Amino acid sequence: MEEAYDSCNTSAAISVYTRSPVKYTLTTAGEYFFTSTYAHHCFLGQKLAINVAASSSATPPCTPTAPTPSSNPSSPAPSPMAGGPSAPPPRKLGSR
Numbered sequence: 001m002e003e004a005y006d007s008c009n010t011s012a013a014i015s016v017y018t019r020s021p022v023k024y025t026l027t028t029a030g031e032y033f034f035t036s037t038y039a040h041h042c043f044l045g046q047k048l049a050i051n052v053a054a055s056s057s058a059t060p061p062c063t064p065t066a067p068t069p070s071s072n073p074s075s076p077a078p079s080p081m082a083g084g085p086s087a088p089p090p091r092k093l094g095s096r
Helices: 002-006
Strands: 030-035 047-052
Touching: 002 030, 002 047
Parallel strands: none
Antiparallel strands: 030 047
16 A cells, blocks of 8 residues: 555545545554545645554553743744745636
8 A cells, every 4th residue: 555655546545535624533553545636636745644553551641741931031923924925815706
């Protein structure tokens, strides 16, 4: 299956979902490979590989840790779009 995933070969797919969004629950340990079946989407990187590890009762659950306070709380965090590309405003169909 990994070879088909790497080469974007979907001819022997186990399942094909035609309605979006897809919710897929991974309940068994193993490797899972997901790709888009739309032309060229997989080749452009629209694919996902997931390795589900077997659970172990010997490993305690993770506990989240609180973030450390900032040394300079008065400075604002940068915007996620700061310096990034901006899209042109949307146009209505039929307008020029």
